Amino acid sequence: MPRWEPDAVGRLQAAAIDLFAEQGFERTTVAEIAERAGLTKRTFFNHFADKREALFGPVSERQRELVVAEIAACAGSVSPVDAVLRGLQAAADVMFEERRAAVARRREIIDANPELREREWGKRAALADAIVEALRARGVDSGTALLAAGVGVLVQQMAMRTWAEAADGRPLREHLSDALLSLHAVIGQRSV
Amino acid sequence: MPRWEPDAVGRLQAAAIDLFAEQGFERTTVAEIAERAGLTKRTFFNHFADKREALFGPVSERQRELVVAEIAACAGSVSPVDAVLRGLQAAADVMFEERRAAVARRREIIDANPELREREWGKRAALADAIVEALRARGVDSGTALLAAGVGVLVQQMAMRTWAEAADGRPLREHLSDALLSLHAVIGQRSV
Structure with missing residues (x-):
């Protein structure tokens, strides 16, 4: 037994x-x-x-569920990219905010191993898919949904890094909105 | 023998x-x-x-090489995101433009299989890493390089889809620049 x-x-x-x-x-x-x-x-x-799954497992599923639930709960007036940001922020508050040291250690382990990085990208793809579906359910066209989901995955990736490295104690949700602003700025830098 | x-x-x-x-x-x-x-x-x-590698193999390596070479060849005045776009366009012209039907078939096969999708995300991660390195060599800071590389991967993913599905005969390089404009528009749609 x-x-x-x-x-x-x-x-x-x-x-x-x-x-x-x-x-x-x-x-x-x-x-x-x-x-x-x-x-x-x-x-x-x-x-x-x-x-490999011991590093991902239910964390990734739970994050997807929280992100999707928050996107579904947003008012219709919320733009696709803002709905995605709010979804990621909701998951950040519940799942990651209190676990910064553990997240940073996990980051180092994954970065050191190509197999783990591949699995992580697979999980990101699953998150992107879930976001696309949640946005489509709000009536967002598939092209916009794909781009907004891609933005979400990228912003999440960036914010997790700056938050884990930063000593300023600002919450992950702020790193998420900052990452979105930085992304907008980088894309807006056109030289032609 | x-x-x-x-x-x-x-x-x-x-x-x-x-x-x-x-x-x-x-x-x-x-x-x-x-x-x-x-x-x-x-x-x-x-x-x-x-x-799995039979679907990726040297194609991914060659693409990385072409993208990185073009980024390195851009004048210093070219912005990070434009250097990335030019890199992707250079690879598009050489590797994909004449092979639209084969690319579309390959897309369907990958979409139908989770193992293949995971491997594809691994290849995208390798492309993103190579772009980050090429941008860092131009003196771009690591945060901007990470975001610009993420943008590149997303724009490539989007453009390959619209180009493979479109019947208008416009070249992949134009789908790439359109995808970048669409991405900028989606991120600019803030509701708060």
Whole structure:
């Protein structure tokens, strides 16, 4: 009989991040992750398809759900790109704001490994797809939805970096709106 | 002794696209691809690490090289986003313009398969990294380089779709500059 496992997912993810940071992603086995978490390999595979998923797993799904719910909740007068920004900000407040140190460590682990980066891009694609669908449900045309979703993914990527690196204590939601302004400025710099 | 293989890579890629379109990506084996191309499995693995790479392989590398070379060749007065656009346009002219039908078929195959989409996002990440590096070499700050590279990847993605779907015969380079204008317009639509 499996023993009672309070927050097995959270413990496995924390153990995975610790071990990946200590000894590298490649050199860490699922058995080691499970052991560190005080759980079994079997429990690991009940929750994650593979070692990579321990870094992504339910976080990405939850983020998508929060972003999509917020986009759907925006008044009809809110523009596509603002609806996307509000969606990302809602997820930021709930999921990331209190976990800056953990997010920064996770960032370093992913950056160091091409396999993890590929998986991260896959998750970004899934987020973009979910945003496209949420915008289409608001009556946004598919071209605009694709661009606004792409903007969202890019702004999220940029803001997570500046927020994790910054020592100013400003919340992630502000880094998100700043990233959108910076993006607008960069695109507006035309030399021809 | 392996026989002489004129353009083995091109033949293997064409055979892979044909078979993936005919019977699906999952159901196609490397042995079938090699047979269709009149080559051996061994030759396949001399050129590609796996089945997925037959859809990407040297195309992605070549695109990166052309984009980066064009960015490096731009005058110092060209803005980051314009340098990126010119890079993408240079690659478009050389690599894609004459191959619209093949590009559209390849698009459908990738869209139908999550594994292929993940790999494509990995290739986009590699393109973004290469653009960041090329911009940094021009003295662009890292934040601007990251955003301009993200814009490039998004504009490329959008333009490839509209160009492949459009019946107007306008060249891909024009779809690329249109996508950049559309992106600017979408980001400029602020409701708050």
